Amino acid sequence: MNGKEPNIKPLCTMEGRVVRGAGRGKKFGMPTANLALAPGTKLPQLGVYAALVFCDGIWYEGVTNVGFQPSVGGLEQITVETHILGLNRDIYGQEIRLELYYFLRDTKSFNSLREVKIQIDQDSQRVVELLADIFLMRRSDWMKFSANGTCSTEQGDK
Numbered sequence: 001m002n003g004k005e006p007n008i009k010p011l012c013t014m015e016g017r018v019v020r021g022a023g024r025g026k027k028f029g030m031p032t033a034n035l036a037l038a039p040g041t042k043l044p045q046l047g048v049y050a051a052l053v054f055c056d057g058i059w060y061e062g063v064t065n066v067g068f069q070p071s072v073g074g075l076e077q078i079t080v081e082t083h084i085l086g087l088n089r090d091i092y093g094q095e096i097r098l099e100l101y102y103f104l105r106d107t108k109s110f111n112s113l114r115e116v117k118i119q120i121d122q123d124s125q126r127v128v129e130l131l132a133d134i135f136l137m138r139r140s141d142w143m144k145f146s147a148n149g150t151c152s153t154e155q156g157d158k
């Protein structure tokens with residue numbers, strides 16, 4: 001851990017249903033989950049974050065963009081969009097919980113979706129490095145709770 005305590009408390013937590021985006025990411029091998037935001041949902045500072053995602057009963061690491069999609073002309077609507085590491089199936093309609101732990105960067109304007117994908121791959125590597133300890137803790141907490149039969153998305157609020 002290099003003498004550095006993990007930052008256990010998320011900067012921000014959001015829950016909601018996964019809705020369809022325009023689907024461009026999937027075609028580029030970069031599937032993303034768009035969170036439906038309830039009106040009035042409090043958002044953190046816009047940008048890209050290292051996240052943990054509770055989805056379909058399992059914790060995953062993820063990288064989340066909170067904001068616009070300037071590279072594809074998406075300048076009107078703020079979206080909360082997550083690339084979930086190791087999840088390659090459709091989860092439309094499912095409720096997920098997002099925990100944002102570290103701000104990684106500002107959302108930038110790239111010349112193509114290919115460049116966005118290269119950047120997201122780099123972001124994902126940072127997520128794995130940054131969240132290794134928290135991810136392990138989350139997963140082992142979750143396994144203990146599931147073994148007790150009391151697993152819920154609220155289990156980690158301590």
Ligand SMILES: Cc1cc2nc3c(=O)[nH]c(=O)nc-3n(C[C@H](O)[C@H](O)[C@H](O)COP(=O)(O)O)c2cc1C
Pocket residue numbers: 021022023024025026032048063064065068069070071072081082083106107108109110113116120123
């Ligand atoms: C982790 C993450 C980071 C992103 N960063 C940027 C970015 O810096 N600039 C940008 O224009 N779009 C960014 N996007 C949005 C992508 O442009 C978007 O995922 C892509 O256009 C596909 O969207 P669609 O699947 O809704 O069509 C990001 C998306 C994710 C999930």
